[in-house]
Amino acid sequence: MFSYVARQPILNRDKALVGYELLFRDSLENVFPNIDPHEATTKLLAGSHFHLGIDELTGQVPAFINFPEMSLLVKVPELLPKEQVVIELLENIAPSDEIVTVCKALKKKGYRIALDDFVLSQHWLPVLPYVDMVKIDFRSTGINDIQKTCDALEKYDIKLLAEKVETHDEFNFAMTLGFDYFQGYFFSAPEVVKTRALKPNEVNLVELLSKLGQTQCDFNELETIIQRDVSLSYKLLRYVNSSFFNRRREINSIRQALVYLGEDDIRKFIALIAAANLSENKPSELIRLSITRARFCELVAMQKAPDYASKAFLLGLFSLIGAILDEPLEKVLSKLPLSDDIKSALLNNEGELANYLALILDYERAVWDGVSSLSHSLGVDSGQLPEFYRDAIGWSNSLID
Known part of the structure; x- marks a missing residue:
């Protein structure tokens, strides 16, 4: 049994990852009506912590988890290690004397506390001394109100988190x-529209990418290109000797690695390495998100349309290529030898592949009604999606970390 848990990244001023907010649903059948917030939180903890382990979802960074009033009063947060969690108080909580006492006790025990969708008001003042962070929704809060809130919080030792930031x-x-x-x-949209020259090692990557469009891989050509780049050769051998492949003997040559992998896995390797190496200063x-999308789309396709699996993988992987290169997506795709149906899905949200990316x-974003509808359209067993998502996260973590 898996819980439906989506995660949304939280970055610092250097755009480095500092945490994930976990968003929960216990099934796709209960999107409407919503379940009780306390029940949602307890099921989230049972599914993601006790069953899976929160660290499998968040790695080395803490999980930001919403706790409604009842969960706080019965001390649910204390079931979690203080290093792995940031306790978010929902905006609809009435900050009573009991809640203030709970926050004071949690703070004393070393837990971090955040106020979700914070709007400045008098009744929150008793809680602020015990708060480490406030989250301000940039979609629903006006500029003047944001400025007033920032000014009012200056006298407190509180960090500010801008929520739902969608543009640079x-x-x-x-x-x-x-x-x-x-x-x-x-961070998933181009920051500045510009053209940049490729470095020498990137020329190799682009040349390898051109091979993705060929009907059959020419191992002689691939071997020649890869051997030109020591770093690329090292990464290939490390990849093929990783725990993902069950082998009795180690692989020690480029040709041996290419033959062992076969065409489909070679295409994946080339695409992964290219995406990672063309993303300097991003x-x-x-990159983690690109790889997660690629693996998720591949797993979904394999369930009902295995012939689409390779294309679905590339679709997910290149869904953020415009942001990676800081160029318009149309311009980037014109340089890549991707099939027309992949390009149509990425550029125009058209064709059968488009639903995989939409899913x-x-x-x-935890748009669970959309997930339910798209699963039905694709003929996919929605009960397997949480396992696919967890697999995709684990796979991306193994390649990035």
């Missing part, structure tokens, strides 16, 4: 206001 303009505005952390997908989370996008 919003990110830059939040930076000028002194925000410390940022949640949203601003957040590592951008992972809705899953990431």
Whole structure:
């Protein structure tokens, strides 16, 4: 039994990953009506902590988890190690004397506390001395109110988190206001439209990418290109000798590695390495997200349409290539030898492949009604999606970390 848990990255001012907010649903059948918040939180903990382990979802960074009033009063947060969690108080909580006492006790025990969707008001003042962070929703809060809230919180030792930051303009505005952390997908869009020259080692990668469009891989050509680059050769041998492949003997040559992998896995390897190496000075989370999407789309396709699995993988992997290269997606795709149906799905959200990308996008944002509808359209068993998502996260972590 798996819980439906999506995660959303939280970055610092350097765009480095500092945490994930976990968003929960216990099935796709109960999207409407919503279940009780306390029940949702306890099921989230049972599914993600006791069954899976929160660290499998978040790695080395803490999980930001919503705790409604009842969960706080019965001390549910104390079931979790204080190093692995940031306790988020929902905005609809009435900060009574009991809640203040709970926050004081949690703070004394070393837990970190955040106020979700914070709106400045008098009744929150008794809680603020015990709060480490406030989250301000940039979609629902006006600029003047954001500025007033920032000014009022200056006298407290509280970090500011800008929530639902979707553009680089919003990110830059939040930076000028002194925000410390940022949640949203601003980093997954091109920051500056520009053209940049390829470095010598990147020329090899682009040449390898061109091989993705060939009907059959020419192992002689691939071997020649890879052997030109020591780093690429090392990565290939490390990849093929990793724990993902069950072998009795170690593989020690480029040709042996290529033959062992076969065409499908060679295409994946080339795409992964290219995406990672063309993303200089970009957040590592951008690459992690690309790889997670690729693996998730592949696993979904394998369930009902295995002939689409390879294309679904490339679709997910290149869904963020515009942001990786800081160029318009159309311009980037014109240089890549991808099939027309992949390009149509990425550029115009058209064709059968488009639903695979739409599914992972809705899953990431916890748009559970969309996940339910798209699963049905694809003929996919929605009960397997949590396992696919966890597999995709684990796979991306193994390649990035």
